[in-house]
Amino acid sequence: MTQEKDCLDLSNKSVEEILELVALAEAYEAGQKPKALNKDVKVANLFFENSTRTVTSFQMAEHNLGLSRFDVNLAASSVKKGETLSDTLKTVEAIGMDIAVVRHSEDGWFDQVKQEGVKLALVNAGDGAGVHPSQTMLDLLTIKQEFGRFKGLKVMMVGDLSHSRVVNSDAHVFKKLGMGLTFAGPKEWWNDDLKHYGKYVELDDGIKEADVVMCLRVQNERLDDKEASSFSAEDYIKHYSVNEARAAMMKPTAIFMHPGPVNRDIEIESALVDGARSRIFKQMKNGVFARMALLTKVLEANEWMEDEA
């Protein structure tokens, strides 16, 4: 496996590399202990955008791997004083951090900072409307646990297709692994770039065929902004919410997923969130193992952890 010192984007990884990452995450989930580190590895968590689940999940993964964790409080930071992202990262690097886990609103923030000479190992925890590799990994782990395979599975993504880095990130990798994709949601929120990965379908048609129904979070401001949109919360619920009636149309083995946080009774009927088909809390649990796997590869590539085999 080509060792990359960073973890930025899964799209350039081969099928074999992705499957190896999924297998490592499965091993961690099954209780495999991480290998020991050969130095005190220091990781800085820099979340420039709000998050609870992603940051907490990374913290737990870091804890489980034995990393020394530094959570940089960006609300009270030099960022407010106009410092560039590269300078912030060079600062934490100079201070002695080995890895920075970064979420930032700018698409592909990592390309620029690498060009500007940032050298510490970088982990992308979400870049603007770009990609979200640790989310894609946890989605893959959840699907693998359920179906034991990827090839031939049908995944339907439902909802706010135009603004979601989850969609961008997952669609590329899912297609590469041989999954078939369809998309449903308000036409106004359709994103033409997705044509490359699958076709737009009516929810009530697509839901019958899907093995995985992946609901996407609706930004509340999108439903509130009645000037800019012909959609209201009621319209969204009527046409795109996964409710009991629609769930009844699904294949017996099909599951729901959602990247969280869920707007209950908007994207999915509340009872279904906690129901038998839901893998939503399982996804959150898997997030820790997925992130442990991604961080393990970074640790190995930097020779801070013995390579597996």
Added chain:
Amino acid sequence: MTQEKDCLDLSNKSVEEILELVALAEAYEAGQKPKALNKDVKVANLFFENSTRTVTSFQMAEHNLGLSRFDVNLAASSVKKGETLSDTLKTVEAIGMDIAVVRHSEDGWFDQVKQEGVKLALVNAGDGAGVHPSQTMLDLLTIKQEFGRFKGLKVMMVGDLSHSRVVNSDAHVFKKLGMGLTFAGPKEWWNDDLKHYGKYVELDDGIKEADVVMCLRVQNERLDDKEASSFSAEDYIKHYSVNEARAAMMKPTAIFMHPGPVNRDIEIESALVDGARSRIFKQMKNGVFARMALLTKVLEANEWMEDEA
């Protein structure tokens, strides 16, 4: 002792159980080392309301017990994205937390989240105008250190009686332990529910009888809001502030307490805060031992720490 997997409210505990908790807190204060944990116990601190002393005190108690600590930054969280408290707690549970220490503005937040299927161990660090069990425990520890007993002691609570979870929380347990209660403060801030625990008295009468004068924090906005109240800061000070003259009326052995943070020269004359009768900083010190005792019971009940026979 009935073992409860959570620590939510002391009001359903027996006198024996409460005395056992006080004894354990005293033992920690005297230097007793906590028993070893049998697993890596992970605790998430989720403070939805402002706090310095309570959160820092819990952090120290967790540190002293050897817990792995995760402080969830709620200012930058999914809560702002409209997630329910239950979903936030299910998320941290899925991520692998064993215990959540929660302060939340909603009275009895824990009842609902337990009904909604939250399973990780919960510690109530204050619920709305409900209860504040770790504050009650530290108040008990402070009184026990001073007088060696509870039965027959007279406690007067002074000030903002209507909005204080400290009053609610303490009054019930104090009465159960055989302490006599009186209440003083602006009549407009009186809370009729307190009649069950003791009677309203004039400060200058009650103060002569009390063993413990517990001053309550006045919310600044209550004094500022001159439209809604006939009270001003000057009126409050004149009628309800514990000053040198009033302190001189107290029994020789009587003490002041205050849950903090103190508005110096409002609830108490500043010199008295640091004076011989004040146990205010002692209370803060005791908070750590009180919280260690409460958390120890949670650890034992969950079988993460050997039970003390």
Added chain:
Amino acid sequence: MTQEKDCLDLSNKSVEEILELVALAEAYEAGQKPKALNKDVKVANLFFENSTRTVTSFQMAEHNLGLSRFDVNLAASSVKKGETLSDTLKTVEAIGMDIAVVRHSEDGWFDQVKQEGVKLALVNAGDGAGVHPSQTMLDLLTIKQEFGRFKGLKVMMVGDLSHSRVVNSDAHVFKKLGMGLTFAGPKEWWNDDLKHYGKYVELDDGIKEADVVMCLRVQNERLDDKEASSFSAEDYIKHYSVNEARAAMMKPTAIFMHPGPVNRDIEIESALVDGARSRIFKQMKNGVFARMALLTKVLEANEWMEDEA
């Protein structure tokens, strides 16, 4: 060496004491391991003013020394409830903290809190427009590494002279160590108190003589406030920015420094920040060793770490 239980201000230290601190920082930089602690030393970081580099640098220094670290979230704190700084510090002391690292906007905050009875060890991470001892130490370490000595070196400070605790803090100690100082910058931002340390010069004159050109951060609001100032960003850049043309006038061995965060292309031309003469990122790296040295002296003075010698 006189042992001080706090680290508040370097100005009362002797030349020998300062050189000993620099030597210790150099030893840490060269890989010397800190001595073991004889107890679990708990440090609270209380930053009442925004910071990334200083707080993260202190955290790393604390980590490297084996301290137990508590980062107090002041955005969600009792400070908002009107608590005095002394009461906040007495609270963290009562909770069991051994050391408080504090940045606060009030000049000389430590004098008042010591008068008011705060007893835990205090480390000044910057007081208003007062001093910033750990910044001065890292500046000294950087100069020592470069030139091997202090005596006779010429240092020019450029920019916003009137509001900078870096200037105040450095000027006193630099002079004591035998360095010669000059100052350049907008006359409106000149601070008459600096006459004691050196004279005001034209940038283009002074830059030819200087061994160290220390650029000071311009507060953005100072350039934006066109009403109050005859200066604009363009004026500042024209007259005071260290650009390629000015850098070409410098001695071959001269270096730039900057306390950060840098406004690229304002105080210094962006390419120079990353160029051969820049020690800006080296300063950030040195900050950790400088803080380890200062904290070591606090640990020794409190007898929590075996004294060297």
